[in-house]
Amino acid sequence: MRQIPSALLVTTALAVALVVPAFETTGSRSDGGDRHGDSRTATSPPSDARRGAALRGRGDAPHEDGDGHGHEDGDGRGPKDGDGDGIRRAPGAVARHRPASSSSPPPGTRGAVPALPAGPCALPGSVTGASEAAATPPGFVRPTGRVRALTVLIDFPDVRAGISPRERYSEFFPAATRFFRGSSYGRLDYRSTPVLKWIRMSRPLASYRVGRGTSFNPASKSGYYALAKEIVHAVDRPVDFRAYDLVNVLVTPQAGPPATENVWSVTFSGGPLGLKTGDGTHLKNVSFIWSRQTGPSAYRVLNHENAHSFGLPDLYFTDGRADPHPVGHWDPMDVDWGPENDFLGWHKWKLGWLAPDQVDCVHRSGSVTTHRLTAAAVPGGTKIAVVPVSKHRAYVVEARRAGPLDPTACRPGVLVYRVATDVPSGKGPVRVSDATPKSAGCFHKDPNVHAGLTDATYRPGQTFRADGVSVRVLEDRPTVGSTGSTGSTADTFRVRITTPRQH
Structure with missing residues (x-):
């Protein structure tokens, strides 16, 4: 670039x-x-x-x-x-382009009125x-x-x-x-x-x-x-x-x-x-x-x-490195071919698609908090927890499971990724943490999918750690009527987030 x-x-x-x-x-x-x-x-x-x-x-x-x-x-x-x-x-008529008025709300909107990101977790940029x-x-x-x-x-x-x-x-x-x-x-x-x-x-x-x-x-x-x-x-x-x-x-x-x-x-x-x-x-x-x-x-x-x-x-790297996909099939701004893939929760917040009560901001040092995150495929509920670690860096935690826009989410769980608002487009502004770095992934039905990151989510009992932040997945909760808690029907995940103390 x-x-x-x-x-x-x-x-x-x-x-x-x-x-x-x-x-x-x-x-x-x-x-x-x-x-x-x-x-x-x-x-x-x-x-x-x-x-x-x-x-x-x-x-x-x-x-x-x-x-x-x-x-x-x-x-x-x-x-x-x-x-x-x-x-x-x-x-036979000449086209008459009559875009409708933008004053009416979009159909199907649920929950509180969305707003553009604000507060201590709404990081500024420098590019x-x-x-x-x-x-x-x-x-x-x-x-x-x-x-x-x-x-x-x-x-x-x-x-x-x-x-x-x-x-x-x-x-x-x-x-x-x-x-x-x-x-x-x-x-x-x-x-x-x-x-x-x-x-x-x-x-x-x-x-x-x-x-x-x-x-x-x-x-x-x-x-x-x-x-x-x-x-x-x-x-x-x-x-x-x-x-x-x-x-x-x-x-x-x-x-x-x-x-x-x-x-x-x-x-x-x-x-x-x-x-x-x-x-x-x-x-x-x-x-x-x-x-x-x-x-x-x-x-x-x-x-x-x-x-x-x-x-x-x-989100993909533009410098010709051997592995150009730091996010893989978790967002179409990295990979837009193959099966569907939904936008990351951070992007939905940035675009104004999440209501304020759907974002948990974890910004106090030395805190230990518990959060129940609803999978992106399910309307409503808390979608992301944001943990800022500097003026331009934060870790984002969200739940993903298989759904209409996430058919490749073969390992339902908690996705953790680092967001850097001072890193330009094409230089890796978002990087997903792989909970199974030595695995070849769990979705192999379509060779268009960057399979290695398809099982990047953290499951109950696993912990993510970086920069003094820890995210422990405590449990998942399946949809009512499902046969087990480890299938792709888990709608919510409970996580415990610990932030570092400032010296």
């Missing part, structure tokens, strides 16, 4: 190859600041993975094909109202842009209530889409929306409004010189600025960009290398990109999704990328 002057945060989906093309990777934006780039090399996946305002009423269509017709599917309509992914349109700090800087998207995404699709004259716009769109929606709804306990109501036409870029793919690490440089005639400029031109008249919080660009999957060789998906977030739309909006928080990820939940590359717009950093 490199630091390049710019006010722009750039983050990418998980890389799965050692090859980084020698394309343009530098450049500064017109408005200055810091750019957070990701140029990680990593090991490949396992062997089998290698096989709003309304439209303003004008009839301008996106870039048309040579025969005078824009690419679209049969009826030209977006998703139906009510699925949280778009709007109903009359047959620019996305980080594990409790506070997220201005310019990112606040991921609570209704978040409105504009989703467009592009192809190239030499790499034309071989599928309909609706087919490509359906690879991500409504699944990505359901994932955010489930992980946030209904507190994020994510709405995507699609422009169901293939927007044809004006030049062949290679002429844009896009590769892993390519910049968004307004001074360049290639790269992501050039792509975004054409996209905005194609939809600027019918689309009011003021109605949307972020933009998704779904590239035809035939363009670029397969995701098993090199991942190009990238997000530019946290500040204006140096490009204005016709309505005076500064383009920002834009995700480009290339190729296809591997595994049964491949749509989550979009959740990963959008989470960068929410202020979350990459």
Whole structure:
């Protein structure tokens, strides 16, 4: 990972190859600041993975094909109202993007009203842009209530889409929306409004010189600025960009290398990109999704990328080390391929998905406290206990067991990890403590899973110790009616936390 002057945060989906093309990777934006780039090399996946305002009423269509017709599917309509992914349109009508008001609470919200992290355990940060700090800087998207995404699709004259716009769109929606709804306990109501036409870029793919690490440089005639400029031109008249919080660009999957060789998906977030739309909006928080990820939940590359717009950093290492996964399948900001994986409790707190009474702050020195933690898969209850050990470091304790978003949690128990708010994205800001460091893991059903950490949780009778902190798992409590206390049905775990005395 490199630091390049710019006010722009750039983050990418998980890389799965050692090859980084020698394309343009530098450049500064017109408005200055810091750019957070990701140029990680990593090991490949396992062997089998290698096989709003309304439209303003004008009839301008996106870039048309040579025969005078824009690419679209049969009826030209977006998703139906009510699925949280778009709007109903009359047959043959120009899309009318009407994102719903953000004033209504999201459906399914339970418990106390969530709030952004506060108090002695809400650690400050010391790095620019996305980080594990409790506070997220201005310019990112606040991921609570209704978040409105504009989703467009592009192809190239030499790499034309071989599928309909609706087919490509359906690879991500409504699944990505359901994932955010489930992980946030209904507190994020994510709405995507699609422009169901293939927007044809004006030049062949290679002429844009896009590769892993390519910049968004307004001074360049290639790269992501050039792509975004054409996209905005194609939809600027019918689309009011003021109605949307972020933009998704779904590239035809035939363009670029397969995701098993090199991942190009990238997000530019946290500040204006140096490009204005016709309505005076500064383009920002834009995700480009290339190729296809591997595994049964491949749509989550979009959740990963959008989470960068929410202020979350990459958890995997970007320096090419042999084992780049310090968190593994416990959070999609490390591994976003293969089966589902839920967000860490610290991230849910940072994003405002937990109510204040769902977080236990253990900040008094020399204390011995007992906590009952409810598994992430179960709504309600205390979700995390946070033990700060310095201004920028804390240990977080949470319960995990198998559930709809955690099918790989084959060893139900207590997950303990260190959070460092002064460590940049891609440098290991979160590290999971492995309760069984010599084990090969317990989930081997899917080779896309980083198996070694799947049994990282601590079971009753085990104790975590570091920096004078100890976490002793006392007991688990299974769901009523389960046949035993060691199966994946355990909903809560009781832990005793001891903090060091200050000298």
